[in-house]
Amino acid sequence: MHEHHEPNTSVRTLRAVACGPKGVTPDGDHAADLIRLLGASETELHGLDNMSVTVRRLRSGEILYHEGAVAHSLYVVRAGTFKSFSTAEDGYEQVLGFSGRSDLLGFDAVCMGQHPTACAALEDASVYAVPVSKFMTLDRQSPSMHRAMTMAVSRTLRQRSDLVDVMAAVAAEVRMARFILQWSNRMRECGQSALRFRLRMCRRDIASHLGVAHETVSRSLNALVRWGLLSVANREVAILNFDGLRALARNTRRHVDEISGAAAAGSSETVVNSVFSAAVSRPRPAAEASAQG
Amino acid sequence: MHEHHEPNTSVRTLRAVACGPKGVTPDGDHAADLIRLLGASETELHGLDNMSVTVRRLRSGEILYHEGAVAHSLYVVRAGTFKSFSTAEDGYEQVLGFSGRSDLLGFDAVCMGQHPTACAALEDASVYAVPVSKFMTLDRQSPSMHRAMTMAVSRTLRQRSDLVDVMAAVAAEVRMARFILQWSNRMRECGQSALRFRLRMCRRDIASHLGVAHETVSRSLNALVRWGLLSVANREVAILNFDGLRALARNTRRHVDEISGAAAAGSSETVVNSVFSAAVSRPRPAAEASAQG
């Protein structure tokens, strides 16, 4: 299960990749790349030589860090996709989030010195590694880098809220809709198509992420397809009706009105509209709403 | 709904509060207090005079910041309890977390310049407010403060994972058990009793936090009482069987074995043991577990 195909490739600097396992790294270049990745200006690149920014490459399925492992570094995803997860005693794996390019990993370890969660690559991937000690004094060495990293941390926190948003939905189809929309947003932020993309994770991981059984993931996806909102082929997903999807995602209650009934009976286009309107115009007084402020 | 009882008291420096017990207090002392609260050493207190750390007091139910509000400051809870939440179009309120003494609030706003979530005081409370701009250059002015704040951010991230942990549980009683345990931990960290405490939030907020209906919160709490794990009187909670509670909280699947049946039939003590053992020793092969690494 946890095979390490080529252990010697797990940690190495970029120079090391090019020239051999023991090469010295031109850290400055890495630091500049990292700043660029994080979207900050690179006006201040002096003093980065001793930043010790290294690159680590991982194969699909490889572990970036284990749960409970001592935290040496923070990571910024350079390529590929990761899943963060924790494992229960009985082996149940709770997926806490998926991370892609420019996402920060491992920061939740800073406060305890060890990683509270594990992280694994879902495909061949690579990350920048920044030693925690370096991060702490980052502001003095490179304010722009510090600024960028701080932003990344904040973004991480925000993404965690998104996860809650997904799990908060009561109906399985709504969870799925929200998940697809979140993934779509991420794709857009990465400059890729927001309407056609490939899910990098298996159904089981999605299930854990959404808090449903993996059979339910299949059924929910199927439902969205039947309603003409999506087209799904394996892990390839295309959004056919963006507004309809968003309307569905807005539902906060279990019963998704008559959507399922009407849509299941009819077929495609006109049905889509009914889904849209039904999901959008639900003036139900929202008994569950608490405006206690 | 959003009444501001005394607008002039909402934001003030401690100096403004000079009428308080200790008389006039310069900002530097605020910074020192804040560092102390965050648990850092206060070896470097110079250069804190222009830190602009202010104190804001809130009444029960008052909003610290609204969803979408421009982010001026970060906040560290000095006293009281807060809830972070986002509001859906239909008025449904999703509670993202509860925060207490020394918790950091508002950091998820840094990456966008405005608060993605709202925050309200659940009781009379007060916070330290640190301007975002100050935070960015904090390391140069006060490394120890910077260190402490960074730790706080990391802790915030960790707490968000805890929330996922709560919502990930399938059975309602398990969610409740995990929630109670988390709250117990917080109480302990604050130096208060981990076995007896008062929930500061209403059932409805708990429900939103756990991702269940508020009626289910009542029923779940009741179930824990019936099983002899807890005693509940209004918002006062006492943990009667800590290990049993933890055993229950470990369940990852819907069916909590015969706990409910056996416990509902019998009464208290011996039942507790059966709950304990039943919850602990469940060697079921965990079909849902994915050890895909």
Place this chain on the structure above:
DNA sequence: CGCGAGCTTGATCGGAGTCAAGTGTGGTGG
């Protein structure tokens, strides 16, 4: 080609959402 993992589909049943009353409980004002 065959194996295995991932994925889909079907059948069943129990838990929890929903609706609907009731029962405190705290705050306000007469």
Place this chain on the structure above:
DNA sequence: CCACCACACTTGACTCCGATCAAGCTCGCG
């Protein structure tokens, strides 16, 4: 001090969604 009200909380009944168990199916890979 009590009446009153709004709100928080509890309890019951009913229905239905989704977890669970159980086969098949598909795809990728050795």
